[in-house]
Amino acid sequence: MKGVFLVLLMLSFSVNAEMPVGDAERGRLKFGPCRTCHYPEQGVGHNNGPSLWNIFNLRVGSQPGFDYYSDALKQADFVWTPELMNVWLADPKRFLPGNMMMSLGIEDAQDRADVIEYLKTFSEPETP
Numbered sequence: 001m002k003g004v005f006l007v008l009l010m011l012s013f014s015v016n017a018e019m020p021v022g023d024a025e026r027g028r029l030k031f032g033p034c035r036t037c038h039y040p041e042q043g044v045g046h047n048n049g050p051s052l053w054n055i056f057n058l059r060v061g062s063q064p065g066f067d068y069y070s071d072a073l074k075q076a077d078f079v080w081t082p083e084l085m086n087v088w089l090a091d092p093k094r095f096l097p098g099n100m101m102m103s104l105g106i107e108d109a110q111d112r113a114d115v116i117e118y119l120k121t122f123s124e125p126e127t128p
């Protein structure tokens with residue numbers, strides 16, 4: 001399992017190298033299809049997919065109250081970062097095979113960066 005994670009990390013770095021600068025306002029519009037299943041706002045809770053509030057501080061597949069995680073997400077072990085989110089959204093099936101997110105992700109690197117920038121605005125303020 002450790003070996004698999006290393007490969008994933010390396011994959012993330014190679015994608016990361018091409019990550020453009022995102023724009024949260026554009027990301028808000030591009031988040032539309034995700035919103036069918038996910039709410040990023042604090043306190044709104046889960047939909048068909050888990051809440052995305054504060055996602056960049058959370059461990060994958062671990063949110064209380066969301067009972068539909070696949071084993072793929074439950075067994076994965078990392079905290080979401082923009083880089084890992086970039087790899088996940090580029091090709092969800094390849095990043096965590098066996099996951100149950102019915103989405104092909106986001107093909108365009110700029111669109112991914114915009115959505116990631118948008119999601120960053122839904123986070124706890126960093127404690128100094």
Ligand code: HEC
Nearest residue numbers: 033034037048049050060061069070073099100101102103
């Ligand atoms: C058809 C519904 C659906 C759509 C559309 C969808 N998701 Fe998901 N998403 C899910 C489900 C269900 C899971 C849990 C998957 C699992 O456990 O295998 C999930 C999981 C996730 C997770 C992991 C959450 C965690 O707690 O670890 C992230 C991040 C995420 N989705 C982001 C997105 C983004 C960004 C989009 C838009 C490109 C998107 N999703 C589109 C249903 C959806």
